[in-house]
Structure formats: C-alpha cells, structure tokens
Amino acid sequence: MRLQQTETRDMAVSANRLELLQIADAVAREKVIDREIVLAAMADAIQKAARSRYGSESNIRADINPKTGEIRLQRLLEVVEKAEDYSTQIPIELARDRNPDAKLGDFIADPLPPMDFGRIAAQSAKQVIVQKVREAERDRQYDEFKDRVGEIVNGTVKRVEYGNVIVDLGRGEGIIRRDEMIPRENMRYGDRVRAFVYDVRREQRGPQIFLSRTHPQFMVKLFTMEVPEIYDGVIQIKSVARDPGSRAKIAVVSNDSSIDPVGACVGMRGSRVQAVVGELQGEKIDIIPWSPDPASFIVNALQPAEVAKVVLDEDAERIEVVVPDEQLSLAIGRRGQNVRLASQLTGWDIDILTEQEESERRQKEFNERTQLFMEALDVDEMVGQVLASEGFAQVEELAYVDLDEIASIEGFDEETSNEIQTRAREYLEKIEAEMDAKRKELGVADELRTINGLNSQMLVALGEEGIKTIEDFAGCAADDLVGWVERKDGETKRFEGTFSKLEVTREEAEAMIVQARLAAGWITEEDLAKQQEEEPEQDETIEVAEGADQDA
Structure with missing residues (x-):
C-alpha cells in the first residue's frame, strides 16, 4: 500500500514538473520571448514564495532544471568569522566542516525541502511571473523596433483615442498622434495603414513606437519603394518640403547623365508618382530637378511660376526673386504655400517682387543715394544723380576710391574729382568727430x-x-x-x-x-596657436566621416 502511494506521489510530481515546462513553452511562444526568460521569471517567483515561508531576510535561490522541470531550493549562507544572524550567515568553522576550502566571503548552499505553495504564495508567484514576462516582452519590443526608426511599417488600426490612432504592428503597438495624421484623413477600426517610424522610446508604461504620415521622410521612403532608380542609388532625393494633405515639393538629381530624374520619378503616364499621391490622400507633388547653383535651384523650386531675375545675398541666406506682374499670385501660391514650400526645400529665405515693385524700389534707392550725395558733398541734384548712376552707394566709397575712377566719369575733370573727394573726406571727419563726442558722452x-x-x-x-x-x-x-x-x-x-x-x-x-x-x-597667443593647430585635424576628421557616409 505504501509503495503504491509513493509511486502515485512520484507520478504527480513528474506531472507537475512536465506541466511547468509546458506552461513555460506556451508563454514563450505566445509572447515571442526566450524560454529561459520565462523559466527565470518562474524561479524568481518561487524564491519570493520561499522567502515568505522561511523568512524574508533569508537569501534563497531557486533553480529550475530546463530539461526535467525539477525545482531545487537552496538557502545561501555567507561565510563569516563570527555569525550574528544564522539565517543568512555561517561561522567559518562550521563552513569548513561542510567544505574544507571555504573562505571568508564565500557562500555555502544549504538545501531546503520542496514546498507546497499556499493560495497567497501562489498568487504572489503568479504576479511576479506576469511582471517579469511583461518586462521581457517590452524589452523584446523595444529591441525589435529601435532599429526600425526611419522605416515604413504596415499595421491595422486597433482603436482611436481622442484623435490619436493606435496601430497593431503584429509584434507591437504604434501610435499616430493627431498632429502626425494627414488632415481630413479618417481611420476606423480594422483599416490597414502604412506609416513612418520616426521615434521609439523606452517609457514607464512600455516602449512607445511613434508613427507619422506627415513626416517628409515618409514621402522619401514611398518614392524609394516605387522608383527602383532611387532604391539603387542612381537617383538621389536631395530635399523634401510638405504641406501634408495639400501639396509637396521634392528635389531629385541623377548620378547618371543618361537618366532623367524627374521622368523616372513620374513614371510611365505618371504611374509611379500617382502611387505615392494615392497613399498621401491626393497630395499634389511637384518633382523638381536639383541644382548645385542656389539661383537655378530656387528658380526650379518656384515652378510653375516663371522667374525674371534673382538677386542672392549669401551672407544672410536670402534671395530676391523678381517675377512678371501676372505671375505674382502663382509664385506666392494660395496662402503663400508655393513660396513657403520653395523656401523649405532650398533652405533660403525668398522675397518675391514684381518687376514693377523692383523698378520702384530701385528708383527709391537711387533717389536716396542722390539725396545723400547732395547733402554730404554740397552738390546740385545733377551731380548727385551722376554719382548714384555710376554705382557709388556711400560717401566712404568716394572718399577712399582711386581719384582716376571719379575722373573717368563723363563730364568730370581732375579738379572736380579732387574737390568731390576732399568734400567727402571732410564730411566723414565731421561725422567721426560727432560720433566720438557721443561715444564719450555714453x-x-x-x-x-x-x-x-x-x-x-x-x-x-x-x-x-x-x-x-x-x-x-x-x-x-x-x-x-x-x-x-x-x-x-x-x-x-x-x-x-x-x-x-x-x-x-x-x-x-x-x-x-x-x-x-x-x-x-582671457586668452593668450599660445591658446590661439594651439586652437589653430587643432582645427585642421577636426576638418580632416569631418572630411573622412563625410567620405565614409558617401561610401555607405
């Protein structure tokens, strides 16, 4: 009878061990995490339950055999000179009775008998397992998606909360915030959606995968998928500017002179660009040839408007664009959309003038210069106009320019030129004296x-x-x-x-x-010399890095 009970108990223990491994396998498959992580979580849970029985101060370790499912409980005792707490420490004399090689600071494993979990201990163990598995699942999601920033992902709308769309990505959840949605785009439960992963963050409530359908790079990736030449690197997308849901401009350049970059992106009968337009809810796309010359690039970027003239100010990164009067509204676009997108695309501030406005401004500047010369040099209007028309803009130019340059003006002899330059210098000396007095006063x-x-x-x-x-x-x-x-x-x-x-x-x-x-x-000449020596090294490093980027 006793033998039969022993066999029954052994069978029950074997069944429990087998069930433990089956549960670990099922959880690992469902959550797509390693089986070892699930077993480690179970071992932590058993350790916690054992501490509640043997004392929370005890240092207990639980091991689960991954092949048999056998649970082994041990209490770790630290080897000390003189034990103060026998639940965590063991004197060195006793430790050497068990292990002759024991040294101070070592740990002796004291085996504990198998234990039956009570209801509270089992519930506590379950919470530990759930928490550990959830943490492992979050780590797996973060590790999987952190390397996918900059990619397009496909998913299904799971729910919509306050305008934000939660997307089921299969092995994770992404969020498209309201401001990352294309305007007037409605999404409902179950809709298929394609979006750009622009950020993945590890947060308290788990990894947050942020998606966007308005990001400029979303359009770049869509064109890369539709145009094989871009994917192969034959055509490069230099810059993109978007007004999501309304209009966009994209600048392209070909590394092969035999391939037209604009034509390749448009495709046969517009098939390629229409595929992108369809994904972006009908957003109109202007495909523009990129040029290394800023003036040419800006003229292209302002299409479909025609440009008569451009004036660049490279220091201020501003450009004045002169267009025919009838082209002004086309160049600016509805609510300034065309010029705003062109500015974003090129990185330049663009001021648009009509030919009439430019003529009026030039006339105003001419009159102001004429007036300046009349007052500063005490000359009549005709002389002031002649100087202004010859390109002189300031009194300083007249004061320090070579005398022959003034004398070469038609109607001016050497004596007149000398007098004009003398008056210019006297005027500047007078202004200098007034300013110096004001400086002292300040x-x-x-x-x-x-x-x-x-x-x-x-x-x-x-x-x-x-x-x-x-x-x-x-x-x-x-x-x-x-x-x-x-x-x-x-x-x-x-x-x-x-x-x-x-x-x-x-x-x-x-x-x-x-x-x-x-x-x-504050600094010395030696500091400056040292800094100048370091700068070329930094420049060289930058060039090497840029070269590596191009190779990549």
Missing part, C-alpha cells in the same frame, strides 16, 4: 578704440547697448553683434544684433571679439 572707454575694425559709429552702437569696456566687449558673442536666424516649422525668424545696420560680417565680428579677449587677458 562713457565708452578709449581702450576700445584700439580694437582693429571698430569705428566711432560702432562704438556708439556698443555704448547704447551698455557695452563700454574691453571686458564687456570680450564677453560678447558674434550673434550679439551681427544677429542670428532661427528656423522653425518652415518659418524663418531673424533677430537683430548691435551691428546689424552697420554692414559687419560674422568673420569681422569674431576677429574683433578675439582681439578684445587677448587685450583683456
């Missing part, structure tokens, strides 16, 4: 006059900003002096600097600041 230190490039007009501008000493000037940045530009959401905001109206370049401002810092003792 309390700007004389030592600032030693900085090469700073004139009295600049010193007055500094004084009005409260910059009065070498130390004050040394603490300035180039942005403080010449201003800076910020781009956000396709719009450009310009911030003025102290010298914004004085035609000072950023390089000149930086050179003057360096002089001030040398004079103030």
Whole structure:
C-alpha cells in the first residue's frame, strides 16, 4: 500500500514538473520571448514564495532544471568569522566542516525541502511571473523596433483615442498622434495603414513606437519603394518640403547623365508618382530637378511660376526673386504655400517682387543715394544723380576710391574729382568727430578704440547697448553683434544684433571679439596657436566621416 502511494506521489510530481515546462513553452511562444526568460521569471517567483515561508531576510535561490522541470531550493549562507544572524550567515568553522576550502566571503548552499505553495504564495508567484514576462516582452519590443526608426511599417488600426490612432504592428503597438495624421484623413477600426517610424522610446508604461504620415521622410521612403532608380542609388532625393494633405515639393538629381530624374520619378503616364499621391490622400507633388547653383535651384523650386531675375545675398541666406506682374499670385501660391514650400526645400529665405515693385524700389534707392550725395558733398541734384548712376552707394566709397575712377566719369575733370573727394573726406571727419563726442558722452572707454575694425559709429552702437569696456566687449558673442536666424516649422525668424545696420560680417565680428579677449587677458597667443593647430585635424576628421557616409 505504501509503495503504491509513493509511486502515485512520484507520478504527480513528474506531472507537475512536465506541466511547468509546458506552461513555460506556451508563454514563450505566445509572447515571442526566450524560454529561459520565462523559466527565470518562474524561479524568481518561487524564491519570493520561499522567502515568505522561511523568512524574508533569508537569501534563497531557486533553480529550475530546463530539461526535467525539477525545482531545487537552496538557502545561501555567507561565510563569516563570527555569525550574528544564522539565517543568512555561517561561522567559518562550521563552513569548513561542510567544505574544507571555504573562505571568508564565500557562500555555502544549504538545501531546503520542496514546498507546497499556499493560495497567497501562489498568487504572489503568479504576479511576479506576469511582471517579469511583461518586462521581457517590452524589452523584446523595444529591441525589435529601435532599429526600425526611419522605416515604413504596415499595421491595422486597433482603436482611436481622442484623435490619436493606435496601430497593431503584429509584434507591437504604434501610435499616430493627431498632429502626425494627414488632415481630413479618417481611420476606423480594422483599416490597414502604412506609416513612418520616426521615434521609439523606452517609457514607464512600455516602449512607445511613434508613427507619422506627415513626416517628409515618409514621402522619401514611398518614392524609394516605387522608383527602383532611387532604391539603387542612381537617383538621389536631395530635399523634401510638405504641406501634408495639400501639396509637396521634392528635389531629385541623377548620378547618371543618361537618366532623367524627374521622368523616372513620374513614371510611365505618371504611374509611379500617382502611387505615392494615392497613399498621401491626393497630395499634389511637384518633382523638381536639383541644382548645385542656389539661383537655378530656387528658380526650379518656384515652378510653375516663371522667374525674371534673382538677386542672392549669401551672407544672410536670402534671395530676391523678381517675377512678371501676372505671375505674382502663382509664385506666392494660395496662402503663400508655393513660396513657403520653395523656401523649405532650398533652405533660403525668398522675397518675391514684381518687376514693377523692383523698378520702384530701385528708383527709391537711387533717389536716396542722390539725396545723400547732395547733402554730404554740397552738390546740385545733377551731380548727385551722376554719382548714384555710376554705382557709388556711400560717401566712404568716394572718399577712399582711386581719384582716376571719379575722373573717368563723363563730364568730370581732375579738379572736380579732387574737390568731390576732399568734400567727402571732410564730411566723414565731421561725422567721426560727432560720433566720438557721443561715444564719450555714453562713457565708452578709449581702450576700445584700439580694437582693429571698430569705428566711432560702432562704438556708439556698443555704448547704447551698455557695452563700454574691453571686458564687456570680450564677453560678447558674434550673434550679439551681427544677429542670428532661427528656423522653425518652415518659418524663418531673424533677430537683430548691435551691428546689424552697420554692414559687419560674422568673420569681422569674431576677429574683433578675439582681439578684445587677448587685450583683456582671457586668452593668450599660445591658446590661439594651439586652437589653430587643432582645427585642421577636426576638418580632416569631418572630411573622412563625410567620405565614409558617401561610401555607405
């Protein structure tokens, strides 16, 4: 009878072990995580239940044999000189009775008998297993999708919450926020959706996979899928600008002169571009040939409008575009859409003028220069107009230009030219004296006059900003002096600097600041020499990196 009970108990134990392994296999398959992770979670749960029985201070380890499912419980005791807590420590004399090689700091494993879990212990163990499996599942999702940033994924709409769309990606969930949806696009449960993975974050509630259908790179990836030449690298997409759901511009260039990049992207009877347009809910797409010449590129970007003339200001990254009067509305587009997208595409600020507006502005500038010369040089209107028409814009140009250049103007002899230059210099000396007096009145230190490039007009501008000493000037940045530009959401905001109206370049401002810092003792000539030695090395590193990128 006793033998029969023993066999029955052994069969039950074997069945429990087998069931444990079957559960681990089922959970691993369902959650797509390693079986070892599930078994480790179960072992943690058993350890927690065992501590509640043998004491929470006990250091208990549970091992599950991955082949047989056998559970082995052990209490780890630290080997110490003199034990104070026998539930966690063992004196070295007793430890050496069990293991002659035991040393201080080692752990002795004390086997524990198998235990039956009570209801509370089982519930607690279940919570630990669920938590561990959920953490493993989150880690698996994060590891899988973090490397897919920049890719297009397909999924099914799972639910819509407050305008945000939750997408089932099969082995994870993504979210398309309301502002990442194409306007007027409605999605319902069960709809198939394609989106661009632009960010994956590890957050408290699990990995968050952020999707977008408005991101410019979504369009780039769609064209890459539709146009084999882009996928193969024969055609490059240089830049993209989108007004999601309405209109977009995409600049392309071919590395093979025999292939037309625009034609390849359009496809036979527009088949390729229409596939992209259909995915983007009818968004109109202008495919534009890219050019290394900014003026040509901007003219192309403003299509379908025709451009009569362009004037570039490379320092300010601004460009003036002159269009025929009847082309103005086409160039600007509805609510400024065409010029805004062209600006985003090219990275330049674009000012659009009609031919009439440009003519009026040129006339205004001509009249202002004429008036300036009449007042500064005490000449009549005709002489002022002649000087303005010859391209002179400032009195300084007349004061310091070669005398022969003035004398070469028709109707001007050497005596007249000499008189004009003398009056120009006298006028500048008078202005300089007035500005110097104002500088002193503002309390700007004389030592600032030693900085090469700073004139009295600049010193007055500094004084009005409260910059009065070498130390004050040394603490300035180039942005403080010449201003800076910020781009956000396709719009450009310009911030003025102290010298914004004085035609000072950023390089000149930086050179003057360096002089001030040398004079103030903030840096030394050795520091400058060391910095100049390091800069070529950095440039070389950048070139190597760029070359590696191109190879990739």
